[in-house]
Amino acid sequence: xxKPFLAAVSLLLVSVAPRADAQQAPPQLAQLDAxxxxxxxxxxxxxxxxxxVKDGELVFAGGWGEREVGKPGKVDGDTLFSIAxxxxxxxxxxxxxxxxEGKLDMDDRxxxxxxxxxxxDAYVTREMRIRDLLVHRSxxxxxxxxxxxxxxxxxxxxxxVERLANVPIEGGFRERYAYDNVLYAVAxxxxxxxxxxRYADFVxxxxxxxxxxxxxxxxxxxxxxxxxxxxxxxxxxxFTGDPEPVPAMSWSNNTAAGGIYSSVRDxxxxxxxxxxxxxLDGEGEDARRLFSAKRHEAMWTLVxxxxxxxxxxxxxxxxxxxxAGYGEAWSLSDYRGRRLVWHTGGWPGMVSRLTLVPELDxxxxxxxxxxxxxAFNAVTMHVLDAYMDAPATDWVAAYAAAVGKGGDKAEEDWxxxxxxxxxxxxxxxxxxxxxxxxxxxxxxxxxVEQDGxxxxxxxxxxxxxxxxxxxxxHDSFIVRWDDRTLNADAFVNFSLDQDGKVLGARMEAVSPLxxxxxxxxxxxxxxxxx
Numbered sequence: 001x002x003k004p005f006l007a008a009v010s011l012l013l014v015s016v017a018p019r020a021d022a023q024q025a026p027p028q029l030a031q032l033d034a035x036x037x038x039x040x041x042x043x044x045x046x047x048x049x050x051x052x053v054k055d056g057e058l059v060f061a062g063g064w065g066e067r068e069v070g071k072p073g074k075v076d077g078d079t080l081f082s083i084a085x086x087x088x089x090x091x092x093x094x095x096x097x098x099x100x101e102g103k104l105d106m107d108d109r110x111x112x113x114x115x116x117x118x119x120x121d122a123y124v125t126r127e128m129r130i131r132d133l134l135v136h137r138s139x140x141x142x143x144x145x146x147x148x149x150x151x152x153x154x155x156x157x158x159x160x161v162e163r164l165a166n167v168p169i170e171g172g173f174r175e176r177y178a179y180d181n182v183l184y185a186v187a188x189x190x191x192x193x194x195x196x197x198r199y200a201d202f203v204x205x206x207x208x209x210x211x212x213x214x215x216x217x218x219x220x221x222x223x224x225x226x227x228x229x230x231x232x233x234x235x236x237x238x239f240t241g242d243p244e245p246v247p248a249m250s251w252s253n254n255t256a257a258g259g260i261y262s263s264v265r266d267x268x269x270x271x272x273x274x275x276x277x278x279x280l281d282g283e284g285e286d287a288r289r290l291f292s293a294k295r296h297e298a299m300w301t302l303v304x305x306x307x308x309x310x311x312x313x314x315x316x317x318x319x320x321x322x323x324a325g326y327g328e329a330w331s332l333s334d335y336r337g338r339r340l341v342w343h344t345g346g347w348p349g350m351v352s353r354l355t356l357v358p359e360l361d362x363x364x365x366x367x368x369x370x371x372x373x374x375a376f377n378a379v380t381m382h383v384l385d386a387y388m389d390a391p392a393t394d395w396v397a398a399y400a401a402a403v404g405k406g407g408d409k410a411e412e413d414w415x416x417x418x419x420x421x422x423x424x425x426x427x428x429x430x431x432x433x434x435x436x437x438x439x440x441x442x443x444x445x446x447x448v449e450q451d452g453x454x455x456x457x458x459x460x461x462x463x464x465x466x467x468x469x470x471x472x473x474h475d476s477f478i479v480r481w482d483d484r485t486l487n488a489d490a491f492v493n494f495s496l497d498q499d500g501k502v503l504g505a506r507m508e509a510v511s512p513l514x515x516x517x518x519x520x521x522x523x524x525x526x527x528x529x530x
Contacts, residue, residue, distance in 0.1 A: 029059075035382045036064050038396045043372040043403070044243050046234055047075035051264035052383055053271050053363045061265040067369070068232035069243055077265045078215060080223070080230045081367040084258040084345025086267075086354050089274075089299075090207055091184055091256040092134055092329035094191050094199075096295035097206055103194045106131040106298070106328075113190050118165035124173045133187040134328045135303040136179050141170040145182035146517035147443055149254045151348065151464035151486070157253045160185045166441035168522055177304045177326060181257040181517065188256035199255055210280055210290055211273055213266040219259035220250045230261070231369040233349015235485040239407070239513050243370050246349035246485045247464065258347060264365050267354060271363030274341075275356055299328040300341055300358075312405055315398035318390075319381070336388050344373065346515065349485070355380050362387050371487075374399035410513050417510075425473045429502070431455055434469075434477075434494055438505060438525035446525055448505075457492065478510060487511070488518040502527055 029052075036048055047065035051058065061077030098104050110117050110128045119125045124139060132138060145167040147153075148160045155163070164182060171178065188199045195202050200218040208216050217223050223230060234243035251259045262270075273280060278291040302325035311320055321333035321340075331342050335357075342355040353376040354365040364383045366376040378395040385393060427434070435450045445460040448469070457479045459465035467481035467489075475494040489510045495503045504527070507520035 029383070029386050032379075032382065032386075033064075035396065036379055039375045039378050040065055042396050042400050043370070043375040043378075044236060045368050045370040045372055045375045046243055047079070047231055047369045048375065048379065049075050049077060049079055049081065049264040049367045050379060050383070051077065051268040051271075051365050053268050053275070054387070055361045056272060056276070058265075058268050058272075061263075061268055063264070067230065068245060069234060073229075075231065075369075076229070078229055078263045079367075080215065080217065080227060080261045080263050081352065081369060082220070082233065082258070082345070082347040082350045083260050083262050083267065083352050083354075083367065084347035084350065085181070086343050086345040086352060087256065087258045087260040088134070088184060088329040089343060090203055090260060091187050091191070092299055093207060093291055094202055095130060095134075095187065096291040096299060096328075098191065098194050100292045100295055104130060104190070110186060110190065113193050114161075114186070117161065117186065120165060120167060120169050121173070124169065127173065130187070130190060131303070131328065132174070133183045133190070136177050136326055137174045137304045138178075138180065138183060139169040139171045139173045139175065140167065140178060140180045140182070141519070141522065142178045142180075143516040143519045144168065144170070144178075144180060144522055145442065146180075146519050147459075147462070147523075148182065149185070149251055149257075150181070150517040151462055152249045152251070153253065153461040154463075155253050155461055157185050157188055160253050161189055163442045163444075168442075177306045179516075181254060184257035185254040188254065191256070203260075207290070211269050213262065213269055216260060216262040216266045218261075219252055219255050220248055220261060221252055223261065229263075231350065231367075233347065234370045235349055235487060236371070237484040237487065239410070239487055239511070244485055247483065249348055258345065262367075264367055267365045267367075268363070271354065271356060271365060275358060275361055275363055300330055300332065301327050302332050303327055312402040313398070315401045318393065335384060336390060338388070344376070346371070346373070346517075352376055353380050355384065357384065357387070360387055372403075374403050406513065410511055413512055414510075422473045427471055428475050428496060428500060433500075434475075434502060436502065436527040439528050440523045440525050443523060445528070446523070479507075486518075488514045488520075490514075490518070490520045 046069050047067055049063035051061035063075030063079055065075050067073040067075055099106055108130050148155055191199050191202055233246045235246050236243055273290055277293050278289050278296045280288045280290055282288050304326045306324040308324050311317055324333040333340050338357055338359050345352040350369050351371055351373050352367045356363045364380055366379045368375050378399045381395045432450050435448050438446045447458045449456055455469035457467055457469055464483055467479045469477040469479050472478050477492045478489055479492050480489050490507045492505055492507050494505045497503050505525040507523050509518055509520055
């Protein structure tokens with residue numbers, strides 16, 4: 001049954017007490033303001049926005065803090081953030097609409113619609129179905145191919161997908177879960193081929209407009225001069241410094257994986273439609289739908305199991321699910337005996353989480369402008385507990401303990417590298433012996449060149465990936481990227497032949513805290529013949 005979606009006043013939340021429009025909000029929500037402010041202080045998050053829907057009503061939509069450090073402009077319920085990978089559910093819904101219209105079937109082979117599509121394995125190429133593009137079981141490694149568009153590259157979407165033919169496959173097809181983004185670029189092209197429309201136009205007219213998401217934009221390139229209420233992303237250089245603004249970016253070449261900008265007010269409308277099974281308005285046979293009940297059920301059905309691991313610290317024991325998996329662009333698990341349908345989003349400078357509890361007709365979305373997943377998790381768990389009448393838990397302290405443990409492990413990892421280093425060693429070659437244009441089969445060219453201060457590395461298709469090589473030991477260097485907010489410095493290990501000439505180079509992120517989308521380890525760099 002469709003339920004009315006009542007508009008609530010959006011305001012900067014100083015405190016959240018039950019209001020006349022709050023529909024019997026539990027008393028714990030009165031502590032939301034204190035929780036969010038504690039989260040902001042503990043995890044150094046400039047701004048946070050939150051919206052909650054319950055039983056078809058908007059309980060509230062509001063914000064705390066700054067859109068950008070040191071500048072005027074407060075976060076509120078209408079502030080636009082990158083929702084990053086929460087975008088994937090919009091891509092899945094687009095395919096579902098096309099399936100409802102009989103223009104495709106989720107079991108169609110990808111090559112039925114994109115005959116030129118290729119993976120690095122002929123069997124995978126032939127058997128890849130449209131559903132497989134959404135569920136992270138292709139055999140690609142974690143984040144494989146992400147350097148084609150992260151940080152922003154000048155490849156177009158077709159070029160990104162064509163280069164998949166050389167991205168290495170690590171596992172068996174449909175064998176195990178490994179999160180990827182690049183196959184959503186394939187889904188984007190399928191939508192365009194089948195619909196005859198640009199992905200951006202299809203999503204705007206078939207999703208944003210019917211749902212009433214009037215402020216939502218397909219990516220940062222679509223922001224208008226009148227869109228002044230927009231958050232700036234922040235990162236902490238070295239993972240511990242003060243938050244600094246990061247360069248604006250757009251995934252125009254893989255929008256379907258993570259391009260959308262939205263506000264918590266607009267996302268509340270999306271949550272309401274999701275919780276209502278795709279119904280926009282009306283009831284029964286007269287209901288107007290975004291997508292069919294059949295497709296809604298399929299999107300929320302577990303396809304790829306995810307191994308269940310113990311939480312990082314005992315304080316998070318209650319978060320351990322009884323089941324975990326991935327559906328068609330949705331994470332699926334449980335919490336305190338109730339099913340969760342959810343997704344997180346990670347973007348340079350912004351991270352987010354949207355969580356639905358179908359049994360309670362409850363949804364909560366948390367958008368932030370700093371790279372601290374602990375922040376959106378602590379706020380989300382606080383709201384879920386409030387509606388589940390759960391025991392009081394200090395989620396800020398619990399996630400802070402997990403962050404602290406992760407930092408300790410990263411320091412231990414670095415200490416092992418330092419202990420193994422031969423600091424007195426020298427490069428086997430003069431520096432100009434390493435200078436060359438290196439080619440990788442799937443990424444393209446990476447240039448190592450000498451200047452008056454030493455060696456520099458430049459990824460030819462990614463303007464942001466430019467940095468200086470510092471000698472580490474023997475024929476190993478560390479590239480320190482000029483943009484310190486990337487937090488992605490990497491070892492560069494050169495190999496030599498018997499005559500002392502460079503055969504190639506391999507890369508690996510220095511810190512285990514580096515985002516998995518910096519898939520340097522998949523590169524196979526070989527010097528190009530002059």
